[in-house]
Amino acid sequence: MPDERFFLAIDAGTTMIKAVLTRADGGFVDTAAAKLQILMPRQGWCEMDMETVWQAVCGAVGTLREKNGTVWGNICAVGICAQGDGMWPVDAGGKPVRNAVLWNDTRAEGLIDYDAINKTCVALEASPLFPGACPVILRWLKEYEPENYRRIAAVLHCKDWLNYRLTGQLATDQSDASTSLMNIYTKKYKFSLLEMLGIGSCQECFPRVAASDEVVGTVTGQVTELLGIPTGTPVIAGAIDVLAAATGCGVTAPAQKGTVIGTTLCNYVVLDEDGARVNAGEIGSVLCHTQPGTYIRLMAALSGASALDWVRREILADEPYPQLEQEIDKLPVGSEGVFFHPYLYGERAPFRLGTASSGFFGLQACHTRYHMARAAFEGVALSLYDCYRSLPSGEDVFAVAGGAAKSDLVCQMVCDCMGEKTVRCREKELGILGVVRLLQKACGFPVLSGAAERDSFFPDMEKHEQYKKLYMEFCFLKDAMLPFWKRRQ
Secondary structure: OOOOEEEEEEOOOOEEEEEEEEEEOOOEEEEEEEEEEEEEOOOOOOOHHHHHHHHHHHHHHHHHHHHOOOOOOEEEEEEEEEEOOEEEEOOOOOEEEEOOOOOOOOOOOOOOHHHHHHHHHOOOOOOOOOOOOOHHHHHHHHHHHHHHHHHHHEEEEEHHHHHHHHHHHOOEEEHHHHOEEEOOOOEEEHHHHHHHOOOHHHHHHHHHHEEOEEEEEEEOHHHHHHHHOOOOOEOOOOEHHHHHHHHHHHOOOOOOOOEOOOOOOOEEEEEEHHHHHHHOOOOEEEEEEOOOEEEEEEEEEOOOOOHHHHHHOOOOOOHHHHHHHHHHOOOOOOOOHHHOOOOEEEEOOOOOOOOOOEEEOOOOOOOOHHHHHHHHHHHHHHHHHHOOOOOOOOOOEEEOOOHHHHHHHHHHHHHHHOOOOOEEOOOOOOHHHHHHHHHHHHHHHOOOOOOOOEEEOOOOHHHHHHHHHHHHHHHHHHHHHHHHHOOOO
């Protein structure tokens, strides 16, 4: 007889909310989605209306409820993964103080001496800071929006805000907390960093830290009236989306590695504690993984699929991806001399410079829009390769996930660029699958083991040698542009 207990798992990304109803054994039942809007009121600013995000979650969950009413009352747990970094501030009444400031916001680029403070971060075994990190945004608010700064009672991450709306409880998890301020080994905040930033008074604003699979609250009666989820249903702390996706891929053991080619481009290698201590640095992060005793060395470049979407929208008039990729595939490696830097939002890994910008190089009259499109695809692949040059070597195979990884062309291109076997999990909602595994553990159910079904890609080593030469030119152009980018600070 099938288990009639169900999970509600939510993935709150930068561009989309996805809500999935699954059986307790992990089988997907139904999916609903809602789009999100990024607000850019000024150059370099990236924000979201917090109430609008909650309403988008309610809309997606409401659609699931309408379609699955006969089993809706059997939901036994809820879990969320979401975009990380940034700051989602609430006041003493639990209301948003202002729009959330997102992970790719660069308004605070010139606010502090990042090189100096990040030496202290590494010494304190905390992740380095960058303009989209919560403490830096708090410092910016104190200086430029002092009234809003004084109203803040709690600073949350995206999933923490949604968990609060479900439960009325303030908490975060170890994966999100390890993005800034927390000692990743003791799991304690290092408030001395706030003192260095001149915002020591914010210590009480940071919520308690829980394990990703820990229950942090239960669904309130108000939410039951709104969404029909049974009152008292446990809600787990959840995880940052990239680590949820890694968990869904089965990338949880030391030396395994992977990339999420989503809005951002997250490249990582799993480490044990000894490996984490050896590989800490002032660029990128070492985050607490969802499995006890494991960590992820992360190089998260700011532009992944977002760069491809921009080129498709602005240069190719929203030409369908299948048609676009068919044309790209006709062109040789190297786009016949055209290069593209994908730094549309600045960059934070493997180098940190908020004023870095995108550009096409080598364009001549013989080139077409498809040369530019292929150059953009190759630019993202070369950015990925650039990040892995700064990561521990890990195994000689890596897993890819994220929206752009649905493309065979993208997977083969990064495979050729890396020169390593590449695997792609066939399950499209890997963040959701990771959340389901956390829910199974939290509820005492058998946890899905191993990885989902995979597609394998094998490198063309002749093309790999070509990409290695392109990488040298890519870096030469990057170094040549650095003085110009730095003049814009």
